[in-house]
Amino acid sequence: MIHIDLRSREPIYEQLIQNIKKLIFSGVLKPDEKLPSVRELASQLTINPNTIQKAYKELENQGYIYSARGRGNFIMPINEASKLKTYDELVDKLNEIIREANYMGMSKETIFNAINIIYEENQ
């Protein structure tokens, strides 16, 4: 489920973060579900436990998981308020993308087409 490219210039812990986020967003990992323990995932991926720990810590800082000492790491459930916060953040990111797309000469249609294709792929 988790794929790490050890030859990539992207740090392993960053790849781990992106992988786990995808699993959360796609619903593979559900709210309050327990993540593999640091050691377990480390041996599964043949990656050092410290690197897993670093990724989990960062996911905790970003609000995607929570950790309970002696019990493990768990997926943070979403609620209405966190939805609003995320909506604001996503709109900010969309704004940046659209400004850059405009500068690069892409039309509004190009952007809408791209998004339509993404929605079809994600279905």
Place this chain on the structure above:
Amino acid sequence: MIHIDLRSREPIYEQLIQNIKKLIFSGVLKPDEKLPSVRELASQLTINPNTIQKAYKELENQGYIYSARGRGNFIMPINEASKLKTYDELVDKLNEIIREANYMGMSKETIFNAINIIYEENQ
């Protein structure tokens, strides 16, 4: 022209990068135009020159400016190759946004509405 919110939790050099990108995207800064020197901008904004340097360096890495030793930093002109590269990168970013939006329960319509509003604001 550049507004830095020193009370924000966003690092100053990140804010600088975003500010300069906005000036590039909006056409205030034109291809091959010279940016203020590190020292000049530092004294203007009463910010540490090292912070300006860090922002310029990152903008150079991202391909938005180029530096000419002894002459200064300049806006990188766009060409077809950079357009294609940027298009691919923007689609990747859109993909991430849409995955997270889906997870947060936002409909396709919500996203399209947000984008329409952004286009109206940017006009």
Place this chain on the structure above:
Amino acid sequence: MIHIDLRSREPIYEQLIQNIKKLIFSGVLKPDEKLPSVRELASQLTINPNTIQKAYKELENQGYIYSARGRGNFIMPINEASKLKTYDELVDKLNEIIREANYMGMSKETIFNAINIIYEENQ
């Protein structure tokens, strides 16, 4: 009574701890009074029970509440010893605050003014 800002960057369990402390300090929660059960408060606030548990555990570690297995969590009564301990801890915290205030160029008067205003607000 308890207000959680889910959009804040402050972790929810930290906000919970601060909220419950306020209720203790203001006398709303009295010594030996029973706190809502973990499940009860979780459903009231539509927050994950694990988060409530984490906050209760930390309040217990800090000496503000005690837990009686099978009966629930209760407000810890204060005694002379805990007063002395708290006094020393508060003086340590004040010391840190004053050192940072000095560094930031705030005068002694600024600090005393701030404290006077706080006392008026808390009346």
Place this chain on the structure above:
Amino acid sequence: MIHIDLRSREPIYEQLIQNIKKLIFSGVLKPDEKLPSVRELASQLTINPNTIQKAYKELENQGYIYSARGRGNFIMPINEASKLKTYDELVDKLNEIIREANYMGMSKETIFNAINIIYEENQ
């Protein structure tokens, strides 16, 4: 200048953070001054470089220092806006302290006396 108690329950990296903050607040470390390199401080204190790195990273997150790859870590200069931000944060902390002091039965005079003594000690 930096004193670490290896037998303390407080993690070494936390002690390091507090020590460096004190050096900043007392003016021993000045704005834009270079901190000892990770390796240098590690060998000075006979502590592992990773632990120093962790402390420096956290100080960077908290806005007290900034890091420049290949050059070192430096003290973040203060400015008017960061003063305002800090003022707000310190008032929040004072508020918490005063609420707890009230609860513990300490009078306003007790608090003011404590602060006066702290100011005399810091002179």
Place this chain on the structure above:
DNA sequence: GTGGTCTAGACCACT
């Protein structure tokens, strides 16, 4: 030289 990432392996606190 310097920060950033990573491995291998250990011990502690807490459940």
Place this chain on the structure above:
DNA sequence: GTGGTCTAGACCACT
């Protein structure tokens, strides 16, 4: 068993 901290030592990117 599990997360958190720490040591010892290595390699890479950047200045």
